[in-house]
Amino acid sequence: MPAIHVSNLTKTFRTKHKAAGLGASLRSLVKPQYTTVEAVRGLSFEMESGELLGFIGPNGAGKSTTIKILTGILFPNAGDVQVLGYTPWKQRRQLAYSIGTVFGQRPQLWYHLPAIDTFTLFGKIYELDDLETKKRIAYLAEAFEIEDLLEIPVRKLSLGQRMRCEVAASLLHKPRLLLLDEPSIGLDVVAKQHIRDAIREMAAQENVGVLLTSHDAGDLEALCKRVIIINHGQIVYQDKVSVLKRSYLTWKLVEVRYAQQINPDFHVEGTKILKVSKDHYAVKLRFDTLQTPVENVMAHLSAAGTLLDITVSDPPLEEVIAAIYEKAERNE
Amino acid sequence: MNKYLAIFKINLLNSLAYPAEMATRSGMILIFMTVFFQLWHVTYGDSGTQVLNGLTLQNIMWYLLLAETIELGRPRLARVISEQVKDGSIAYLLNKPYNFLLYQLSIGMGESLPRMGLLFIVGGTLVWIMAGPPPQLQNWPLAAIPLVGAWLLHFCFNCLIGLAAFVAEEVAPFEWIYQKFVFILGGMLVPLDFYPVWLQAVAKSLPFAYMMYGPASLFVRPDLQLFVQIVSGQILWLAVLGGLLVLAFSRGMRRLAINGG
Numbered sequence: 001m002p003a004i005h006v007s008n009l010t011k012t013f014r015t016k017h018k019a020a021g022l023g024a025s026l027r028s029l030v031k032p033q034y035t036t037v038e039a040v041r042g043l044s045f046e047m048e049s050g051e052l053l054g055f056i057g058p059n060g061a062g063k064s065t066t067i068k069i070l071t072g073i074l075f076p077n078a079g080d081v082q083v084l085g086y087t088p089w090k091q092r093r094q095l096a097y098s099i100g101t102v103f104g105q106r107p108q109l110w111y112h113l114p115a116i117d118t119f120t121l122f123g124k125i126y127e128l129d130d131l132e133t134k135k136r137i138a139y140l141a142e143a144f145e146i147e148d149l150l151e152i153p154v155r156k157l158s159l160g161q162r163m164r165c166e167v168a169a170s171l172l173h174k175p176r177l178l179l180l181d182e183p184s185i186g187l188d189v190v191a192k193q194h195i196r197d198a199i200r201e202m203a204a205q206e207n208v209g210v211l212l213t214s215h216d217a218g219d220l221e222a223l224c225k226r227v228i229i230i231n232h233g234q235i236v237y238q239d240k241v242s243v244l245k246r247s248y249l250t251w252k253l254v255e256v257r258y259a260q261q262i263n264p265d266f267h268v269e270g271t272k273i274l275k276v277s278k279d280h281y282a283v284k285l286r287f288d289t290l291q292t293p294v295e296n297v298m299a300h301l302s303a304a305g306t307l308l309d310i311t312v313s314d315p316p317l318e319e320v321i322a323a324i325y326e327k328a329e330r331n332e
Numbered sequence: 333m334n335k336y337l338a339i340f341k342i343n344l345l346n347s348l349a350y351p352a353e354m355a356t357r358s359g360m361i362l363i364f365m366t367v368f369f370q371l372w373h374v375t376y377g378d379s380g381t382q383v384l385n386g387l388t389l390q391n392i393m394w395y396l397l398l399a400e401t402i403e404l405g406r407p408r409l410a411r412v413i414s415e416q417v418k419d420g421s422i423a424y425l426l427n428k429p430y431n432f433l434l435y436q437l438s439i440g441m442g443e444s445l446p447r448m449g450l451l452f453i454v455g456g457t458l459v460w461i462m463a464g465p466p467p468q469l470q471n472w473p474l475a476a477i478p479l480v481g482a483w484l485l486h487f488c489f490n491c492l493i494g495l496a497a498f499v500a501e502e503v504a505p506f507e508w509i510y511q512k513f514v515f516i517l518g519g520m521l522v523p524l525d526f527y528p529v530w531l532q533a534v535a536k537s538l539p540f541a542y543m544m545y546g547p548a549s550l551f552v553r554p555d556l557q558l559f560v561q562i563v564s565g566q567i568l569w570l571a572v573l574g575g576l577l578v579l580a581f582s583r584g585m586r587r588l589a590i591n592g593g
Contacts, residue, residue, distance in 0.1 A: 013589050016501070068423060071423075071427045072426075072427065073422075073423050073426045073427055073588070074588060074589075075585065075586050075588075089585075092426070092427070093429045093430070093431075094429075096427055096428055096429040097429050099427075101423075101424070101427055103420070103423055103424065105420070106419070106420055106421045106423065106424060107421070108421075108424040110342060110346060112346055112349040112350070113342065113345060113346055113349065117342055117345060118342075120338070121338050121339065121342045124334055124335045124337075124338035124339075125335045125338065125339070125428055125429065125430055126429065127334075127335070127429075153349075
């Protein structure tokens with residue numbers, strides 16, 4: 001039995017629509033105008049138990065709405081959903097014992113209290129006995145390296161520290177499935193890496209399935225085996241991450257800042273210069289790793305002057321999606 | 333049951349996280365009680381009598397103390413729940429294995445208990461100094477039971493208004509109306525005994541009198557008949573409002589739209 005089975009899932013929201021100005025406000029009092037937004041449109045997919053599945057897409061693609069339906073918080077308009085054998089919106093409480101959730105943009109830890117208090121509370125809520133809770137907290141504290149953070153009021157933790165505590169808290173009751181909605185949002189590179197490592201290790205050790213939403217392609221590369229990309233509430237791509245990487249994530253963006261002005265006819269072989277700053281101190285370029293090895297580019301860049309700063313990043317997901325659309329159109 | 337006790341305890345801890353803030357807020361009752369005392373002192377002075385509508389100045393002050401303790405100490409859940417809907421944090425509260433309404437009940441108690449306790453002690457000390465000692469200790473249980481009933485009724489109203497945020501954009505106006513009804517028809521500023529008979533009848537046929545007047549009145553004027561009347565009224569209104577609450581929650585869940593993300 002798959003851990004998640006979704007077929008033809010549809011969810012629409014009705015939002016009040018109002019033009020600017022006093023007149024429009026008065027009109028909307030008498031006769032409100034509503035716009036229907038289709039957040040999820042006929043979505044179908046499956047996820048095996050223990051699988052690490054990336055669910056990505058730009059803002060407003062319908063990722064969070066889908067996760068909220070999977071946890072039973074939102075009622076869908078149409079479609080069939082089974083999560084670990086339960087229909088989420090009908091069996092929300094039974095399902096809750098077997099799933100863990102993290103909504104990266106919202107805190108679940110009690111803000112003014114030390115994280116250990118929330119952990120203990122969750123132990124009671126999930127009906128674990130006190131000894132079991134204690135052992136589990138000790139185990140998670142080690143896995144997420146939060147031993148020293150548990151006694152500090154949550155408001156005093158950094159975002160990265162807090163997120164590690166948040167994810168650890170969601171694993172307290174040994175869920176079979178972890179639903180992570182943007183767990184790395186707002187984190188710096190080091191904190192992101194930290195949290196990705198911990199999630200990957202825990203998932204492997206406890207055979208927890210992880211469904212992860214993100215709009216950061218890096219999360220996906222680090223954590224997931226398979227990926228579903230959605231946009232406007234529909235699936236635009238689903239395949240192994242390795243295939244996606246080979247076909248679409250081969251470009252890298254590089255931003256460099258030099259200590260002195262660079263040559264006006266600056267050029268690095270095998271790359272495309274996107275922008276040279278007006279003062280000629282900084283340059284932005286992109287290249288295809290399949291055609292130009294990273295080390296060649298780096299060698300060229302450092303030969304061109306004294307480097308002050310360098311950032312290498314993946315292309316933004318919007319570009320990946322655009323490329324997927326482009327390819328689909330070419331094939332039609 | 334254990335989990336609800338744990339929820340109650342964590343909010344109790346949370347309320348105690350900032351003792352200075354809580355103490356300052358409790359200070360409000362000193363201002364209110366001083367103003368009330370001045371007003372009623374003048375009223376009794378002008379009337380040239382010790383007893384008005386069966387109540388002495390001392391009675392009135394202890395009545396008002398209990399009424400103010402209920403009003404200032406009652407759960408502020410309407411605002412809390414509507415904020416949770418607006419900022420999306422409700423998602424975390426709905427995906428845990430507990431009854432959402434009992435969760436809110438436990439949260440409300442954890443918040444109210446220390447606050448009401450402190451308000452009563454701080455305000456009571458001042459009232460004792462200004463107007464004389466509190467009613468005899470053996471009267472207290474007669475007020476304590478309807479006090480719990482009153483609290484539960486406030487909880488129901490707050491939760492219903494909070495749940496309105498599942499469908500309405502803004503719940504502050506509902507809260508404003510509820511508060512004004514409690515002020516006037518609940519007998520918060522003036523005991524209902526001072527109202528014309530017809531208005532007393534109107535007030536007593538609505539739930540608000542059971543949320544303020546009932547326990548406050550029994551505190552200063554213990555009467556078994558009034559006790560039975562108040563408690564049975566509370567049970568009736570709790571059944572009505574509790575039923576509405578359960579219905580509103582199950583209906584509201586179907587229409588919930590969570591912001592953000």
